[in-house]
Amino acid sequence: MMDQLVIGGRSLQSRLFIGTGKYSADALIPEVVKKSGSEVITVALRRIDFNSPMGNVMDHIPSGMQLLPNTSGARNAQEAIRIARLAKAAGCGNWIKIEVISDNKYLLPDGYETIKATEVLAGEGFVVLPYISPDLMVAKHLVEVGAAAVMPLGAPIGSNRGLKTKELLRILIEEIALPVIVDAGIGKPSDACEAMEMGAAACLLNTAIASANQPELMAEAFGMAVAAGRKAYLAGLGRSEKYASSSSPLTGFLHN
Amino acid sequence: MSFYDEFLQYSDADMEAVFQHTTSADIERIIGKDRLTPKDFLALLSPKAEEHLEWMAQKANELTVQNFGRVILLYTPMYLSDYCTNKCTYCGFNVTNTFTRKQLTMEEVEKEAQTVAASGIQHILILTGEAPAIAGVPYMKECVGILKRYFSSIAIEVYAMEEEEYAELMEAGVESMTMYQETYNPLLYDRLHLKGPKKDYRYRLDAPERACRAGMRGVNIGALLGLDDWRRDGFFTGLHANYLQNKYPGVEVSISLPRIRPTMGNCETGNSVNDKSIVQFMTAFRLFMPRAGMPLSTRENAEFRNHAIKLGITKMSAGVQTAVGGHIDSQENSGQFAVSDTRNVKEMSDAILQLGYQPVFKDWQAI
Numbered sequence: 001m002m003d004q005l006v007i008g009g010r011s012l013q014s015r016l017f018i019g020t021g022k023y024s025a026d027a028l029i030p031e032v033v034k035k036s037g038s039e040v041i042t043v044a045l046r047r048i049d050f051n052s053p054m055g056n057v058m059d060h061i062p063s064g065m066q067l068l069p070n071t072s073g074a075r076n077a078q079e080a081i082r083i084a085r086l087a088k089a090a091g092c093g094n095w096i097k098i099e100v101i102s103d104n105k106y107l108l109p110d111g112y113e114t115i116k117a118t119e120v121l122a123g124e125g126f127v128v129l130p131y132i133s134p135d136l137m138v139a140k141h142l143v144e145v146g147a148a149a150v151m152p153l154g155a156p157i158g159s160n161r162g163l164k165t166k167e168l169l170r171i172l173i174e175e176i177a178l179p180v181i182v183d184a185g186i187g188k189p190s191d192a193c194e195a196m197e198m199g200a201a202a203c204l205l206n207t208a209i210a211s212a213n214q215p216e217l218m219a220e221a222f223g224m225a226v227a228a229g230r231k232a233y234l235a236g237l238g239r240s241e242k243y244a245s246s247s248s249p250l251t252g253f254l255h256n
Numbered sequence: 257m258s259f260y261d262e263f264l265q266y267s268d269a270d271m272e273a274v275f276q277h278t279t280s281a282d283i284e285r286i287i288g289k290d291r292l293t294p295k296d297f298l299a300l301l302s303p304k305a306e307e308h309l310e311w312m313a314q315k316a317n318e319l320t321v322q323n324f325g326r327v328i329l330l331y332t333p334m335y336l337s338d339y340c341t342n343k344c345t346y347c348g349f350n351v352t353n354t355f356t357r358k359q360l361t362m363e364e365v366e367k368e369a370q371t372v373a374a375s376g377i378q379h380i381l382i383l384t385g386e387a388p389a390i391a392g393v394p395y396m397k398e399c400v401g402i403l404k405r406y407f408s409s410i411a412i413e414v415y416a417m418e419e420e421e422y423a424e425l426m427e428a429g430v431e432s433m434t435m436y437q438e439t440y441n442p443l444l445y446d447r448l449h450l451k452g453p454k455k456d457y458r459y460r461l462d463a464p465e466r467a468c469r470a471g472m473r474g475v476n477i478g479a480l481l482g483l484d485d486w487r488r489d490g491f492f493t494g495l496h497a498n499y500l501q502n503k504y505p506g507v508e509v510s511i512s513l514p515r516i517r518p519t520m521g522n523c524e525t526g527n528s529v530n531d532k533s534i535v536q537f538m539t540a541f542r543l544f545m546p547r548a549g550m551p552l553s554t555r556e557n558a559e560f561r562n563h564a565i566k567l568g569i570t571k572m573s574a575g576v577q578t579a580v581g582g583h584i585d586s587q588e589n590s591g592q593f594a595v596s597d598t599r600n601v602k603e604m605s606d607a608i609l610q611l612g613y614q615p616v617f618k619d620w621q622a623i
Contacts, residue, residue: 020323025611049408049618052377056618073620075473075506082623102506105547158323211321 003234005201007179008072008095008127009146010066014039016226017068017181018219019206020057021047028215035218037227041065042097042204044072045087070130077116084121096121097151098130107157109256111138115145122146131183134168139176149178151204154183154195158207163190166198173199178221189218189225196229197237258462259499263440266294271488275302283308287315292544297494300540301487316542316568323547326613329571330604331379333413334368335580336360336399340385342452344438346480346516348578349385351452351527352514358580359391365399369406371583375601376576378618379409381434386415393421397428404429409620411474416463417454422470429622432474433467434512435460439483440492448483464496468504475500475507476551481529481537482516490537494544501545510549510570513537517555517596526556531560532601535567542568554597558607561597565611567623572606 004011008104017040020029029204033041041061048069049056061067069087074080077100084096098121100113114201115138118128127148130140134152142150152172162185171211173180179201186205195203203226212218278299286296287308299305337359340349344441362366372380373538377512380403384391396414403410406541412425422433439445439616448578464475477496481490493511501509538550550566561572576595577583599607605615 022321022327024326025609025614046621047616047619049378052617054617079623083621085411086621086623105501105505105598107547160322171547201465201511210325211346 001010003230005179007129011065012039012202013037014223014226015202015230016192016223017042017183017202017204018209018222019204020061021206022210023215026057026060029057030062030218032209033062033065035216036209036223038219038223039064039066040068040202040204042068042070042206043092045090045092046073047090047116048090048106050090058218064072066095068095068097069093070131070224071099072099072101074100074117075102076100076110077113077120080113080117081120084117085124088126094125095127095129098128109133109153109210111135114138115141118142118147119145119216129181134165134172136168136171136175139172139180143176143178146179149181149201150176151181151183153184154182154191155187157184159185159206160187160211161185162187163194166194169195169200189200189221192222193225193229193232196226197232199233200229202212258465258532259496260458260461262495262499263461263492266492267442271298271491274298275304275487278302278304280304280307284311287543292468294491294495294498294544298491300543301490301537304531305540306536309532309539312539312543313535313567316366316539317566318570319542319546320570324570327616328545328569328608328613329379329572329606329616329619330377330574330601331381331409331411331571332372332373332375332377332573332575332601333381333383333578334403335383335578335582336365336396337384337387337391338580339387339390340452342386342454343450344452344454345448347439347448350490358548359395360399360581362398362402364400364581364584365481366585368581369403372575376605376617377575377601378407379411379413379620380407381413381573384414384415385408388415393417393424396425396430400425400428400430408618408622410622411476416456416460420464422467422472426472427471429623431472431507431620432476433464433472434476434478435463435467436478436480436512437461437493437496438480440479440489440496441484444484461473465503468500469505472495473508474510474549475504476510476549478512480514480516481534486529486533486537490541494541497541497545497548501548508549509545510551511541512551512553514553514555525561534560535564538564538568541565554595557596558599562607562611565602565608566611572604572608575601583586 014037016038018038020043051249069092071080071083100110114130122128129149131151139150155164181202182200183204192203209218283305411432445457508543549570552569554576
């Protein structure tokens with residue numbers, strides 16, 4: 001059975017999306033990509049210097065990867081839209097991850113501005129993947145305005161705290177027909193595995209790999225964890241019982 | 257309501273008493289916390305916390321890597337004008353210092369820009385003394401118009417302005433601002449600033465907030481360490497940064513930790529700040545505000561700067577000339593302060609890479 005994730009008309013074998021920030025050297029990226037098996041990579045447009053004679057992060061992204069430029073640095077819809085258009089004009093393709101953040105303390109996304117930016121960009125033909133807090137109503141509005149997926153956070157960006165928003169993620173997975181990609185907060189491969197077991201369509205993470213002592217090894221671990229979680233989800237998790245099946249059941253005396 | 261009101265709540269606090277009552281157990285508990293209160297931050301600045309400096313450094317490193325990664329943004333200052341109407345006892349631009357003052361022409365700005373841009377630098381910090389009649393907003397806007405063609409980010413470190421003036425400069429292409437309060441001690445401030453508009457303590461104190469209100473993307477503040485007791489000025493710097501971040505969450509707040517350096521005016525303050533003190537301040541602040549930026553200038557020497565990369569620093573200057581026109585004429589010697597780390601951009605980049613970090617040249621695109 002082929003199990004593929006399809007977004008924006010593109011079929012993806014791997015359900016692990018990775019980032020490009022925070023590495024001690026961009027030269028690590030090709031090996032991280034290879035070991036993770038990832039096919040989608042996000043990059044902050046604000047960091048790309050197309051005119052730099054010294055090269056830039058784009059030089060290290062293997063060809064064939066689906067590029068997912070993000071609007072990091074945007075504080076409102078208008079800025080996100082301008083960054084998205086710049087990315088497209090610069091040859092980064094038509095996928096865009098909307099990040100609208102006006103909270104520098106926790107880096108929590110602004111749902112209202114994100115919806116506005118998504119509506120405009122989806123209307124212009126972008127494949128829009130918005131980063132959001134796991135709010136059902138925000139996610140529903142994003143579906144209405146043409147998002148290609150929703151990307152709720154498991155915990156604040158870079159926190160490595162895991163799936164702190166688990167109950168809300170579960171609701172989104174149950175209620176939203178689009179792919180739900182858990183983005184931000186995933187700190188351990190077991191967190192990614194758990195998100196996939198719950199039915200998430202994919203996971204996006206950066207800090208957990210980039211800040212590891214051996215990023216390539218951690219990338220491999222995440223690739224395996226996401227694949228394992230997906231298989232478990234497809235296999236159907238066994239029912240978890242609150243009470244053990246007693247050999248002397250309390251209701252065993254009831255014969256009729 | 258401004259930071260001044262919060263400052264007043266703490267200005268009479270008996271910090272010595274707090275320090276005396278701080279125990280090792282307090283410090284250990286605070287280091288283990290996820291969110292620190294201003295009182296926790298003060299405890300980490302205490303003499304008692306010095307005994308736990310390595311542990312603070314380990315956690316500061318962990319938080320910095322987590323929030324910023326193993327990267328250091330490189331920037332360089334460009335001095336546009338050293339005309340100044342202020343008489344500050346510790347500054348080389350002091351109006352009473354006798355040297356030939358200079359202000360770059362637009363042709364010179366362009367030449368400086370070309371020289372700096374050729375080194376790979378994309379983030380530029382422009383500086384002037386306080387002489388609005390000569391190097392005022394119209395002059396700065398003209399300079400920014402040229403610099404925009406060469407750099408992806410332009411920051412200012414100039415005199416305290418009105419909110420409308422900050423907005424005007426942002427419209428022209430400025431993205432962030434730096435404003436050093438120098439010292440948060442109002443009495444000492446009055447004694448050090450003998451003459452000129454900078455003498456107005458409160459007007460300067462509220463300048464970063466006016467910039468926030470104008471919509472500036474980044475605001476960097478700091479005290480000139482060595483003027484007053486560093487623990488006291490360090491605490492108020494952190495308190496001020498915390499105030500700005502809480503009130504203006506969209507602004508990227510950062511602090512600098514400049515130590516006083518020799519200038520033409522040479523000012524003996526009697527409050528020397530050693531390396532250990534700076535590290536304590538740096539790491540305590542990182543624990544207090546894990547997501548705040550922390551630039552480190554070339555006032556510090558190369559060895560200290562190399563070590564500081566792992567203690568919470570997020571940005572560094574490189575290839576620094578503190579004289580007007582210094583990038584096109586390195587013989588200029590009337591700088592604002594003496595540079596201690598004289599490495600050029602290539603040497604600094606190589607050193608950062610050797611330390612297992614990546615030098616970043618571009619982290620913002622003006623849109």
